[in-house]
Amino acid sequence: MTTTLTEAPPTKEPEDPAPRKPRKRGRLVPYWLLLPGLLWLVVFFALPLVYQASTSVQTGSLEEGFKVTWHFATYWDALTAYWPQFLRSVLYAGAATVLCLLLGYPLAYLIAFRAGRWRNIILVLVIAPFFTSFLIRTLAWKTILADGGPVVGALNSLHVLDVTSWLGVTADDRVLATPLAVICGLTYNFLPFMILPLYTSLERIDGRLHEAAGDLYAKPSTTFRKVTFPLSMPGVVSGTLLTFIPAVGDYVNADLLGSTDTRMVGNVIQTQFLRVLDYPTAAALSFILMAAILFMVTFYIRKSGTEDLV
Amino acid sequence: MAFVRRLRRHLVVIAGLLTLAYLLLPNIVVTVFSFNKPKGRFNYSWQEFSTDAWKDPCGVADMCGSLSLSLQIAAWATIGATVLGTMIAFALVRYRFRARGAVNSLIFLPMAMPEVVMAASLLTLFLNMGAQLGFWTVLIAHIMFCLSFVVTAVKARVMSMDPRLEQAAQDLYAGPVQTFLRVTLPIAAPGIAAGALLAFALSFDDFIITNFNAGSTVTFPMFVWGSAQRGTPVQINVIGTAMFLVAVLLVLAGMLIGKRRNKQAK
Numbered sequence: 001m002t003t004t005l006t007e008a009p010p011t012k013e014p015e016d017p018a019p020r021k022p023r024k025r026g027r028l029v030p031y032w033l034l035l036p037g038l039l040w041l042v043v044f045f046a047l048p049l050v051y052q053a054s055t056s057v058q059t060g061s062l063e064e065g066f067k068v069t070w071h072f073a074t075y076w077d078a079l080t081a082y083w084p085q086f087l088r089s090v091l092y093a094g095a096a097t098v099l100c101l102l103l104g105y106p107l108a109y110l111i112a113f114r115a116g117r118w119r120n121i122i123l124v125l126v127i128a129p130f131f132t133s134f135l136i137r138t139l140a141w142k143t144i145l146a147d148g149g150p151v152v153g154a155l156n157s158l159h160v161l162d163v164t165s166w167l168g169v170t171a172d173d174r175v176l177a178t179p180l181a182v183i184c185g186l187t188y189n190f191l192p193f194m195i196l197p198l199y200t201s202l203e204r205i206d207g208r209l210h211e212a213a214g215d216l217y218a219k220p221s222t223t224f225r226k227v228t229f230p231l232s233m234p235g236v237v238s239g240t241l242l243t244f245i246p247a248v249g250d251y252v253n254a255d256l257l258g259s260t261d262t263r264m265v266g267n268v269i270q271t272q273f274l275r276v277l278d279y280p281t282a283a284a285l286s287f288i289l290m291a292a293i294l295f296m297v298t299f300y301i302r303k304s305g306t307e308d309l310v
Numbered sequence: 311m312a313f314v315r316r317l318r319r320h321l322v323v324i325a326g327l328l329t330l331a332y333l334l335l336p337n338i339v340v341t342v343f344s345f346n347k348p349k350g351r352f353n354y355s356w357q358e359f360s361t362d363a364w365k366d367p368c369g370v371a372d373m374c375g376s377l378s379l380s381l382q383i384a385a386w387a388t389i390g391a392t393v394l395g396t397m398i399a400f401a402l403v404r405y406r407f408r409a410r411g412a413v414n415s416l417i418f419l420p421m422a423m424p425e426v427v428m429a430a431s432l433l434t435l436f437l438n439m440g441a442q443l444g445f446w447t448v449l450i451a452h453i454m455f456c457l458s459f460v461v462t463a464v465k466a467r468v469m470s471m472d473p474r475l476e477q478a479a480q481d482l483y484a485g486p487v488q489t490f491l492r493v494t495l496p497i498a499a500p501g502i503a504a505g506a507l508l509a510f511a512l513s514f515d516d517f518i519i520t521n522f523n524a525g526s527t528v529t530f531p532m533f534v535w536g537s538a539q540r541g542t543p544v545q546i547n548v549i550g551t552a553m554f555l556v557a558v559l560l561v562l563a564g565m566l567i568g569k570r571r572n573k574q575a576k
Binding site for chain 1: 322323325326327328329330332333334335336337339340343354355394395397398400401404405406407413416417419420422423424425426427428430431432433434435437438450451453454457458461511514515517518521522530531534535538542546547549550551553554556557558561562565
């Protein structure tokens with residue numbers, strides 16, 4: 001469903017075989033169609049960002065009210081106080097994105113090429129969890145990863161936990177309340193956002209290209225490396241974006257599955273805004289997050305060479 | 311050796327099915343634990359089988375109230391976002407106008423923005439305006455973030471539409487209104503339905519933006535969030551299981567209807 005992000009063909013203007021003559025009366029029609037929706041977005045999406053920018057340079061207190069004093073030091077203070085949370089957010093979201101790609105690619109490939117008549121059923125099973133509250137499903141991970149539970153026991157006996165604790169993402173033979181649990185939750189929550197765009201771009205690949213590669217004596221692994229994977233790049237790019245962006249701002253997984261040592265920047269913004277009521281710091285943090293994401297996304301899209309993606 | 315070769319051939323299938331299991335495991339746990347009879351306040355470890363929660367799904371104070379509030383908000387948000395989004399999608403595909411790029415990026419940005427940023431900035435606006443936080447602020451926020459998703463869903467469908475069908479209708483003396491209602495709308499309907507369904511799911515399940523802008527109003531996700539602190543009643547698992555089953559059944563029914571239609575069309 002969210003894959004429609006990638007579905008727009010690169011040509012922006014649709015080709016009309018016989019363009020209709022512009023009538024005088026009809027010239028205003030597009031503006032009337034656009035007006036209500038765009039007004040909504042301007043007032044409730046763009047304007048709030050302006051308000052937030054202004055809040056971030058205000059000083060004052062709840063009792064006396066806040067005033068714009070162009071106090072840019074708030075940004076510096078917020079960064080120096082909360083850089084570990086920023087770093088953690090990027091690391092956790094990055095790890096979750098990589099895991100989503102590694103886990104999601106085989107499933108997307110399976111649905112696109114190997115599922116046969118099971119294709120629609122598997123697609124439904126990928127989408128259906130969406131309709132159960134994600135909070136309930138995230139809470140279920142508390143049960144799955146519980147101390148002394150079967151999953152932790154199995155990971156322990158397979159010495160997986162030794163490796164992860166060497167990596168510093170688990171401690172004391174437990175998974176819950178460690179970075180691993182948070183990454184696992186993030187991976188789980190955003191996996192469908194990776195699978196669906198991957199599937200749409202894989203599904204579009206002409207099957208004859210695979211046959212052609214085979215006819216030219218390419219091994220299956222070579223076919224994958226030289227044909228399938230490059231052709232699925234649009235899906236990889238939009239999938240990683242759709243996973244990374246929400247994951248980096250998420251605070252639900254860090255709160256439910258993590259501990260105070262796994263707090264991400266979303267947790268800080270939420271606490272500053274709703275508990276501490278330090279609005280300037282919260283606004284500054286959220287602005288830094290936004291700027292960082294816009295920067296990373298632009299850089300990433302440039303690098304991956306799919307600028308006509310959106 | 312044959313076994314190894316077979317294993318290698320089916321490696322993708324095995325890995326894919328493992329991922330599918332990873333995706334579905336929490337739903338299985340939610341379902342199983344809806345039959346649990348927990349000892350303490352938290353429903354995290356298995357005690358004994360019981361159908362108490364299924365017999366009394368609304369037995370927890372305030373839960374069903376929050377559920378119906380969420381359904382109401384989702385319904386209104388779906389209507390609002392679908393109407394506004396469909397209008398924008400038609401304007402984008404069918405007409406040429408100025409500032410097209412700006413319009414496109416205004417629609418794309420909400421989807422590329424972490425929820426917490428939108429949530430915090432919207433709350434700043436509401437606080438500055440002195441708005442009373444509650445039902446209306448949540449509804450406004452939900453329409454805002456669902457809008458872009460509806461636009462992309464409808465746009466994809468309208469774009470793949472053959473404009474000659476409408477020209478044919480006009481050649482057969484259908485007026486603009488008649489053409490729109492009899493030809494354009496039915497063809498665009500699957501896109502609009504997909505957009506509406508997505509909007510409903512997004513709104514119903516939204517937690518982050520709602521949590522910032524709801525004041526003391528409690529939607530179902532907020533109830534679940536609160537219960538994670540106070541104690542999780544088994545009933546939230548019942549609701550979770552029921553939602554999953556209803557969603558699967560609805561989608562399967564939709565697929566069956568679609569298949570039958572395709573057969574008839576052939």
